[in-house]
Amino acid sequence: MSTDALPSRSAGNAALAFLKKPLVVALILIVLLLAVGEWLSPGFASPGQILRLLIVAALLGIVAAGQNLVILGGREGIDLSVGGIVSLAAILAGNVMNGADxxxxxxxxxCVIVGALFGLINGVGVTLLRIPPLVMTLGMLGVLQGLLVVIRNGIPSGRAAPGLSDFVVQPFLLGLPGIIWLWLLIGLAMAFLLRRTVFGYRVYAIGSNEQAAFMAGMPVKTTRVALFMLSGVFAAIAGMCLLGYSGSSFANVGEQYMLPSIIAVVLGGTPLSGGKGGYTGTMAGAVLLVLLQSILTTVHIDEAGRQMVFGATLVALMLFYGRAKAMRG
Amino acid sequence: MSNTATQTSTGGLGRLIRRYPFLPALIILVLLLALNGVFEPRSLSFRSMTGLVSTYLALMMLAVAQTYVVFSGDIDLSAGSIVSLVNVSVIALMQKWGGDGFAVIAACLVGALIGLACGLVNGIVVAGLRLQAIVATFATSIFFTGLALTVLPVAGTPAPEAYWTTYGGRFFGIPFVLYAVAAVAILLAILMRMRLTTQMLAVGDDQQAAFQTGLPVTAIRIKGYVFCGLFAALAALCITGDTASGDPLVGGKMTLYSVAAVVLGGSALAGGFGTVTGSLIGALIIGLINALVFFVGTPSEWQNFVQGLAILLALMAGILVSRGARA
Incomplete structure (x- = not known):
């Protein structure tokens, strides 16, 4: 899909182009960070640790799947309400199951219905009323946060069912917990959806040139509404998994996913302008982000220093990805 | 996205809104004032109005801060963390320097410089290094929060009495915050007439075109972030006066509200269209919505929800009205 890959004349150029691919960059950085982690604190890159890391990355990655779709759809697509939906799904799921399988x-x-419903409202606001996605989902975040206060006052916080917790943390198949398999499945499904279905082609077409897509007779609005609904559903699924991971839900658990989900997408090589990129890179981006945070917790610096290093490293990482072109006359 | 709306039906209202983009916001503001007056007549008294302004002056400043980056089509998600950093720095400095009048003034000046520096960092990162504003300023916000936590790890250090008694006090019978509002109004009126404001709007309207007419686009965007940092610092000084203590996380929640205030004020997030006056009104709208939700007797657990819903509806209404008028 990317049109900016220049035809390379020599093998050296080809190699350089390969190394500039966001996915490749992310994978190299992941290996590098694992090595650094192992060097800083032996045992960091042990299979058990990596597995724990992947579970946390899967939670972020599932939220980022929806975020990725909305961003791919273009027209400054972004979903700030995912954090609220994650929290809402966690508390609703906890109450519905209340510790019983x-x-x-x-x-x-x-969870799926609630996630799809809020996604639908976002999508309708963005398409029919033409509210900018940032504004619409920002407003929706406020509504969701208010709703969480109401719910929290009315019902107890609820508990995860043992089956759900096992799904997230216990080995299920080939030593990997169910959530990892779920994430891989979502990765495959996203790749199939984006590369092999009419819907996927529409997403890229709308994301790169909405006017042209509309002229070509594509259902621009329906497609965009579907993207927001999928984003809500993915966030809701992640919220449920998060409940399984932590056992019970607490206030605003989802807030920590709002902006990191966007960062994971960007680190994975999908620019915020839409129409380019894919989910495989985002998965690597999610792992990269979680890995970085995890390394910083093993290093013996205080919370303040950790945040400063994290922020500075993020800026440095972004320099590898899709910087805007310099202005030319 | 390209603007496909035809610019043909220019009614009188349309022309008025293009000239004064904050008009819809002003109508919402008056409406909210009237509703507040109906449900709680005392809320329209001079004393309550002063209270409202002194509580929301910080948000008004931060909305102005955000406006200067939105003008040129950028956004600053670190604005709230700059507020936090300046708040704790000013508190720490005043405590260190003894808390007398001189210490207060010196600390405020240093606070303003810190805000400027943060803005400069953002400008260099976003415009200089050409990173995407949303993610890049989120990264710098983590960095600034880390700095704030270094200065003051936990909330609680009180401000010296001289500081908050001044902020909440009266001079010649007029509350201090009104002097502050007047000073800022004069400052903003001057800025509004500066060429830089027009240049920022030109960059936000069409970056490529602005570049081709010879405008230093990168420098203008960096200046936008520097202004943003300065007004975020002023917001921090207001919040320090209002809460009278230091809190390394005090500004975190304000960032998204500042964006909402800018949109409520009729400015386009895509850049190129807007006013600071609108953002000031937008911040007041948020304050009045919060007050109204309280005055109509909403049960406490429902207040956040109703506030959120009202702000969402106001955001949507504002966008629809101004677009309807502009089309």
């Missing part, structure tokens, strides 16, 4: 299926149903 029998409640898992109804909880999934409730």
């Amino acid at each position: 029998g409640g898992i299926l109804p909880a999934i149903l409730v």
